[in-house]
Amino acid sequence: MFKDTEHLIRLAAVMAIAVLAFVVLRSAVVPKSFGQYGHYRGNAIAEAAALPIAHAGHEVCESCHSDVAEQKKLGKHVVVACEACHGAQAKHADDPASIQPAKLDTAVICARCHEANSAKPKSFPQVVSAEHSGGLACDTCHQPHRPKIEDTAETKSKPATEARK
Amino acid sequence: MDITRRRLLILLPAAAVAWKFVEAGTPEAAPNYKLTEHWWAMLVDIPKCIGCGSCVRACSQENDVPEGYFRTWIERYHVADWKIERPEVESPDGGKQGFPPNEISGGKNFFVPKLCNHCADSPCTQVCPVGATFVTPDGVVLVDKSYCLGCRYCVQACPYGCRFINPKTNTAEKCSLCYHRITKGLTTACCEVCPTGARQLADLKNPKDPIHEFLKTHSVQVLKPHMATGAKVFYNGMDGSVR
Numbered sequence: 001m002f003k004d005t006e007h008l009i010r011l012a013a014v015m016a017i018a019v020l021a022f023v024v025l026r027s028a029v030v031p032k033s034f035g036q037y038g039h040y041r042g043n044a045i046a047e048a049a050a051l052p053i054a055h056a057g058h059e060v061c062e063s064c065h066s067d068v069a070e071q072k073k074l075g076k077h078v079v080v081a082c083e084a085c086h087g088a089q090a091k092h093a094d095d096p097a098s099i100q101p102a103k104l105d106t107a108v109i110c111a112r113c114h115e116a117n118s119a120k121p122k123s124f125p126q127v128v129s130a131e132h133s134g135g136l137a138c139d140t141c142h143q144p145h146r147p148k149i150e151d152t153a154e155t156k157s158k159p160a161t162e163a164r165k
Numbered sequence: 166m167d168i169t170r171r172r173l174l175i176l177l178p179a180a181a182v183a184w185k186f187v188e189a190g191t192p193e194a195a196p197n198y199k200l201t202e203h204w205w206a207m208l209v210d211i212p213k214c215i216g217c218g219s220c221v222r223a224c225s226q227e228n229d230v231p232e233g234y235f236r237t238w239i240e241r242y243h244v245a246d247w248k249i250e251r252p253e254v255e256s257p258d259g260g261k262q263g264f265p266p267n268e269i270s271g272g273k274n275f276f277v278p279k280l281c282n283h284c285a286d287s288p289c290t291q292v293c294p295v296g297a298t299f300v301t302p303d304g305v306v307l308v309d310k311s312y313c314l315g316c317r318y319c320v321q322a323c324p325y326g327c328r329f330i331n332p333k334t335n336t337a338e339k340c341s342l343c344y345h346r347i348t349k350g351l352t353t354a355c356c357e358v359c360p361t362g363a364r365q366l367a368d369l370k371n372p373k374d375p376i377h378e379f380l381k382t383h384s385v386q387v388l389k390p391h392m393a394t395g396a397k398v399f400y401n402g403m404d405g406s407v408r
Contacts, residue, residue, distance in 0.1 A: 037299075039296040053351065119275050
């Protein structure tokens with residue numbers, strides 16, 4: 001039939017080795033989950049989901065600080081989450097004894113939202129703090145968790161007002 | 166070639182090693198979270214935004230965003246009465262510490278929070294040469310940090326300017342829609358802390374999500390709709406001057 005078939009066999013062997021090497025190398029280099037959902041590493045989704053959280057969420061805060069939650073429910077700040085002012089507190093929630101939230105400066109915290117600015121919606125309560133307080137700290141008069149002054153005056157405790165929509 | 170005992174003994178371990186590579190492992194699915202049951206989006210209600218910067222601060226704490234870079238930021242628009250086609254836009258430090266009072270009076274002034282639009286047909290994922298950025302089956306555009314080369318194609322491709330190169334890792338970075346939170350049943354850090362409810366996370370595949378009622382009853386827009394990116398950050402009450 002053919003002469004010198006030895007050559008063909010050798011060539012086929014070399015090809016087979018090359019193909020095997022390609023398959024082995026490719027599977028070694030391409031991550032296993034690549035292409036699971038599309039042209040990307042499928043495991044990247046689980047890795048992104050596994051990152052640690054920094055903000056505990058107000059439900060977690062309220063599970064311990066129920067007294068503050070009750071106070072907030074009586075005023076307009078009920079819609080403001082704890083961590084909006086107090087910052088990310090997941091670490092504090094995990095270890096409340098040794099990690100304590102920093103004390104806040106009301107002059108900075110309150111002003112961020114309530115300092116007058118023409119770009120803010122007109123219906124939002126705003127003050128020019130220099131005129132409004134004359135340099136006094138906001139919490140001299142306002143209780144930050146329930147800011148309306150009449151609300152927090154001991155004698156005139158009002159029933160719960162509905163949360164702002 | 167005869168398979169002798171000696172040759173078989175050499176071949177067997179080699180075959181075993183090769184088989185380990187060929188056999189693809191299936192990663193464990195996250196408990197109680199099914200990728201196919203969600204389609205994430207966000208609603209930004211511009212008339213409610215007070216520009217306090219809580220979202221920007223929360224985002225940078227939650228995601229360890231390098232100083233001077235932003236995964237979300239707030240822009241203040243000033244549209245003069247007579248120059249409506251050239252709005253003045255500013256974002257000092259991304260709005261992280263709020264905004265100083267306006268120096269210019271008159272015209273129209275408002276805040277616009279910006280973030281990744283988590284486009285369904287996102288230009289950034291289309292240009293990535295290595296598959297390091299992608300749209301997840303639940304509609305979030307993510308970056309695979311371990312796969313990104315830092316070539317910056319995606320930074321150029323994003324029409325919304327939402328991407329940057331993290332100077333520490335030298336890889337592309339952007340809003341992940343707090344993927345590590347939403348898959349655990351939490352809301353995003355920015356939505357958690359927004360004091361006026363100007364930002365709301367929405368799951369379009371959840372029929373009980375209030376977003377559906379909102380979308381039916383409001384005229385909602387996306388940024389740069391002419392680019393057909395399938396943007397999923399919906400803006401309510403957005404002025405025509407917003408870019």
